[in-house]
Amino acid sequence: MCGIWAVFGSDENVSAQCNAVHKITHRGPDAFRIENIHHFQNCCLGFHRLSIVDDLRGMQPMRLYTYPHTYLIYNGEIYNHKSLAKEFEMMLSTEVDGEPIIHLYQTYGAVSMAEQLDGVFAFCILDTANRKVILGRDTYGVRPLFRFCTKEGFLAVCSEAKGLFGLCHSQNDEELQIEPFPPGHVEVYDLDSEGRATLSQSVCFNKTGQIPKYQLAIPTESYTNDVKENVAMLIEKAVEKRLMSDRRVGCLLSGGLDSSLVAALVVKLSKKLGITYPIQTFAIGMEGSTDLKAAKKVATHLGTEHHEVLMTPEEALKAIEKTVFHLESYDITTVRASVGMFLLSKYIQEKTDTVVVMSGEGADEVAQGYIYFHKAPSAQAAHDESVRLMEDLYMYDVLRGDRATAAWGLEIRVPFLDQQFTSFYLSLDPELRQPKEGIEKHLIRSAFDGSGLLPNEILWRPKEAFSDGVSSVTKSWFEIIQDDCKEKISQKELDSASSVYPHNPPHTKEALYFRKMFEKHYPGKAYWIPYYWMPAWSKTDDPSARTLKHYKQ
Incomplete structure (x- = not known):
């Protein structure tokens, strides 16, 4: 987890604009570097580093003596960097996992390079010899990237949108579209003189x-004719590759299936x-939280050094605005679910030396884990909804995981979004992946049944949304927010909200409160x-799982 920032073709004072890079300092607290490419006009690259691998030679922008005209800044982890070096006979000069990006780009071009990368990444390459800029992002957008390009040719790039504000002052500034870079894409820009x-x-x-393209990173002979064995093998491999780190690795643990299995x-x-x-x-949770009880049971079973953080309703409500600022989102369920993760990340940063945190994000989308999947009209409809959710993850749960942890200088890793696992899992018969016997993610649970990894009551624990699991049994977190918003938002404000905010108009006081802060x-x-x-497939006006009939049952 780092922060990248770059501008190209600015008519403004580039040195002055470089101050914007400091808006993402939280993403890389270990080191900072800004580099004006002096022999290349109106160009600047910035980098905030969180040092995870090769502390001595991992600073960016990265250049190699073999390719002195190529500059690389990237955020992410390339898990197959060693196998790439061996397969393509690279002469590596560092232990940095991103170095193969430069070698592959120079030999095979931008698109073929990106196709070989097994990992999560957002990168910006400046090729001064060929006057090109190349941007790329991983398949599910696990690592963030924003950019804009004006009609005048001013291109700006940043890990978070906040680092792009105030950069452009042209006559078209009002029309400026700062946009998230699309996941699974590569863009090539030509630069003029x-x-x-x-x-x-x-x-x-x-x-x-x-x-x-890197599917053979897990050899064909590793697969068996047993679907459950393959599912278990692929999830375990996904976790193993994500243990690549020179810094301490820990686990976010809610006590639900996903985070417990990863831990x-x-x-x-x-x-x-x-x-x-x-x-x-x-x-983390409030007093009486179901998540805290389940997490403690898992930690005791695993023998981990367990940290339990109690948050009060007052602390959580106070943290909402900072959470919205870091999220760059006003989506209701995203904000609700992010506050606990934001406060937990703060604790980890302040009280421990863990820097890399493993998490269960993505499992609900891949494996139809949300409670409403019980209402799917058919197996194909459930599959289509799963794919839709995965394609939009970068705007919701993946965004939450990245921003809530990055706000405190942590790097989150999400094994359930491993592409080898997801490509295999989505290729299975849709009926195999549906909830069964009233239990969601039945296939994954049964794949680890009898393994002894988890207590049965955890392995088969029903789904509970994170924003609900942190709550007490008597009063959910979303109800606490809604009661607070009754005091902060008037009915008159809510009645006029649709005209003030025509895009995604807020229909509740809570939604309007989040929107105003955004x-x-x-x-x-x-x-x-x-x-x-x-x-x-659910008749509800609120995204909380606690409003769904199946949850109440």
Whole structure:
């Protein structure tokens, strides 16, 4: 987890504009570098580093003596960097996992390079020899990237949108569209003699469910004829590759299936890999939280160094505005679910030396884990909804996971979004992946049944949304927010909200409260969120799982 920032072809004072890079300092607290490319006009690259691998030689922008005209800034982890080096006979000069990006680009071009990367990433390459800029982002957008390009050819790039505000002062500034870079894409820009950029190529190199070019990273002989064995093997491999780190790795633990399974595999694999420090697990909730009870049970079973953080309703309500600022979102369920993760990340940063945190994000989308999947009219409809959710993850749950942790200088890793696992899982018969016997994610649960990794009551624990699990049994977190918003938002304000905010108009006081805080920091940028996240096939006006009939049963 780092922060990247770049501008090309600016008519303004580039040095003055470089101050904007400091708006993402939280993403890389270990080191900072800003580089004006002096022999290349109107160009500047910035980088905030969170040092995870190769502390000595991992600073960016990265250049290699073999390719002195190529500059790389990237945020992410390339898990197959060693196998790439071996397969393509690269002469690596560092241990940095991103170095193969430069070698592959120089040899095979931008698109073929991106197709070979097994990992999560957002990168910007400046090729001064060929006067090109190349941008790319991983398939599910696990690592964030924003950009804009004006009609005059001013291109700006940043890990978070906040780092692009105030950069452009042309006559078209009001029409400026700061947009999230599309996941699974590579864009190539040509630069003129003044450094101005023109988009010349935009390619989708990997789609949801597509078998990646690096599929053979898990050899064919590793698969069996047993679907459950393959599911278990792929999830374990996904966790193992994400233990690549020179810094301490811990686990976010809610006590639900996804985070508990990841934590159990981290503990198991840490012994195999010779990790000597005790694995830390972290849980947060209000007094009486079901998540805290379940997480403690898991931690005791696994023997982890467990940290339990109690948050009060007052603390959580006070944290909402900072959470919205870091999220760059006003989506109702995203904000609700992010506050607990934001406060837990704060604790981890202040009280421990864990820097990399493993999490269960993505499992509900891949494996139809949301409670409303019980209402799917058919197996195909459930599959289509799963794919839709995965394609939009970068605007919702993936966004939440990245921003809530990055706000405190942590790096989140999400094994359930491993592309080898997701491509295999989505290729299975849709009927195999549906909820069965009233239990969602039945296939994944049964794949680990009898393994001893988790207690049965955890392995088969029904789904509970994170924003609900952190609550007490008597009063849910969303009800606490709604009661607070009754005091902060008048009915008159709510009645006029649709005319004030025509895009995604707020229909509740809570939604209006979130929207007002968002507009305070990011006025006119509501289009970043195309729609409010809501459960499908369910008649409800609120996204909380506690409003669904199946949950109450």
